Amino acid sequence: MVTGDLLSRARAGDGEAFRELAESHRRELQVHCYRMLGSFADAEDAVQETMLAAWQGIGGFTEERASLRTWLYKIATSRCLNARRAASRRPAREWDVSQYEPLVPTPRDEAVWLQPFPDALLDGAAGRPPGPEARYEQAEAISLAFVTALQVLPPRQLAVLILRDVLGFHASEVAEMLEVTVQSANSALKRARASLQRRQPAAGHQPPPAAGSSAEDAIVARFARAWESADLDALVALLTDDVFIAMPPEPFGYEGRELVARYCARQFGAGRRFDLVPTRANGQPAFGAYLRVPAGIRHATGFYVLTLAGDRICAMTRFEASVLPWFGLPRSLPAR
Numbered sequence: 001m002v003t004g005d006l007l008s009r010a011r012a013g014d015g016e017a018f019r020e021l022a023e024s025h026r027r028e029l030q031v032h033c034y035r036m037l038g039s040f041a042d043a044e045d046a047v048q049e050t051m052l053a054a055w056q057g058i059g060g061f062t063e064e065r066a067s068l069r070t071w072l073y074k075i076a077t078s079r080c081l082n083a084r085r086a087a088s089r090r091p092a093r094e095w096d097v098s099q100y101e102p103l104v105p106t107p108r109d110e111a112v113w114l115q116p117f118p119d120a121l122l123d124g125a126a127g128r129p130p131g132p133e134a135r136y137e138q139a140e141a142i143s144l145a146f147v148t149a150l151q152v153l154p155p156r157q158l159a160v161l162i163l164r165d166v167l168g169f170h171a172s173e174v175a176e177m178l179e180v181t182v183q184s185a186n187s188a189l190k191r192a193r194a195s196l197q198r199r200q201p202a203a204g205h206q207p208p209p210a211a212g213s214s215a216e217d218a219i220v221a222r223f224a225r226a227w228e229s230a231d232l233d234a235l236v237a238l239l240t241d242d243v244f245i246a247m248p249p250e251p252f253g254y255e256g257r258e259l260v261a262r263y264c265a266r267q268f269g270a271g272r273r274f275d276l277v278p279t280r281a282n283g284q285p286a287f288g289a290y291l292r293v294p295a296g297i298r299h300a301t302g303f304y305v306l307t308l309a310g311d312r313i314c315a316m317t318r319f320e321a322s323v324l325p326w327f328g329l330p331r332s333l334p335a336r
Contacts, residue, residue, distance in 0.1 A: 010058050018055055025069055026051070029076045031117070031142065034079035035162050038151045040115040042324060045091030046083060050076040066176070070169070074177040077159050083137070084155040089115070105252035111151035114248040114317055116305055118327050119143065139211065141166045144282045144305055144317055148237035148246075149199045157192035165193070166299050177242035205240070206310030211283055219311055220285045224276050230268035236261045237334075240314040244326075247318045274301070275336075279327045281305045283336050287319075288329040298333040301325055 009017035029050060033043035053075050054061075061071055083123035122142065122300045130138070140146055150158055156178065163174045164185075207217035211294040219238065236257060243265055244255040267274075275298060276287040286305045290298040300321035307315035324331060 007061075007063075011061075014258060015055075018058055022051060022054055022072065023070050024045070027123075029072060030121065031125045032073065032162065032167070033076055033080050034117050035050060035147055035150060036158060036167065037083060037282055038111050038114045038147055040323070041118055042083060042113070043117075046076060046079045049079045053079070066173075070173060070177070073163070073167075073169075077163065077177055081155045084158070090123065093331065102253070103229070103259065103266065105247070105250070105254055107251055107277070108244075108253040109245055110148050110154070110208065110248070110251070110253075112249040112251050113145075113316075114151065116144070116150055116281035116303065116317075116326075118149075119283060120328070122283070125275070126159060130168035135165040139283045140200055142283050144284065145307060145315070147282065150195055152199070153192050153195055156180075157188045157195070157292060160188040161192040161196070164189050205314055206312075208284075208308040209310075211280075215311065216285065219308055219313070220278065223276070223285075223306065223313065224287070227264075227287075227321060228276055230273055232261060232265055232268065235264055238313050240312045243312075243314055243316070245316045249320070274332065275297065275334075276304075277329055279329060281327065284308070286327070288324050288327070290333050292336070296335050298335070300329070300331050303327075303329075319330075 006017045006021050011022055026047060030043055030047050031150050033046040033050075034040060037043050037046065049108065054072055057075075059070070059238065066074070107168050123324070136146070153161065159178060160174055163169045164171065165176065169177070171185055171189075175182045178185060209219070222234070223238055225231070226238065237258060238297075239257050241257050242255070243260050244253055244258055245260055246253040254260050274294045275288065275290045275292060279286050279288065281303075282305060282306060288300055289302045289304060291301050292298055303319040303320055303323050305317045305319070306313050307317070321331065
């Protein structure tokens with residue numbers, strides 16, 4: 001709860017009082033910005049801008065109109081909307097598909113700026129429980145599939161859906177945050193829900209096992225053994241028929257068990273073998289992958305996040321090795 005004493009001191013220019021008021025909301029604001037932007041790095045920038053704007057504007061804040069938390073969410077949402085609009089004006093990067101040896105990937109209609117979010121930063125990020133109107137469980141609302149689907153929404157629809165269906169703010173609160181009418185906010189929400197519904201995962205997929213459960217552990221262990229030993233048959237046996245691999249920032253991927261199997265076979269070609277270091281991203285199992293060498297340092301080659309469906313893997317998302325430090329993983333491992 002915001003105390004009158006801290007608020008009075010912050011308004012008077014007491015930086016420590018402001019930090020005590022605002023910092024308890026930093027983690028949940030970071031998750032909010034990540035959902036809106038799909039990028040861990042951009043979310044960190046947006047939170048920094050939010051805290052600076054809040055500090056500069058704390059003198060005019062009053063609890064008569066909104067709680068401090070709601071006010072901070074309004075600022076963060078505004079910063080994210082500005083970032084999304086600025087990004088939409090950037091020229092698209094040109095990709096030369098001819099650089100790929102067969103197997104040539106196919107285009108994927110997904111955000112090329114997508115980055116993973118470390119589970120370690122989800123601790124303490126829950127904030128206040130979502131309102132009664134929230135439609136999504138918090139685990140689902142941070143999953144890669146959900147965050148990926150959000151990125152195709154127009155900025156205002158994206159903001160309304162997150163504020164209403166993920167965080168559970170009332171329609172009037174959302175309208176106030178976005179400085180629009182309630183009718184306009186509700187209309188945007190209706191369109192966003194319809195768009196998201198069209199991008200739902202394929203029917204028939206079982207839900208993933210609970211995070212940290214023995215069922216999840218078993219699938220992850222089987223995957224790690226198969227990948228590290230380059231056992232293609234064992235790896236393919238873990239995949240759903242419609243499995244896909246996405247490779248942001250490249251707007252391409254491989255869809256279907258046959259193509260994914262051929263992708264994996266190419267990874268293991270010429271006797272290449274890897275060591276995997278486990279971690280978690282977006283509430284999902286993840287690994288840093290390091291190329292083995294006969295003698296010497298093992299350098300990171302990528303970062304994989306698994307999406308599970310029942311006792312199978314329905315998606316793998318490969319990120320560049322540059323994301324490893326966010327997960328406390330090194331760029332290289334010492335010789336074995």
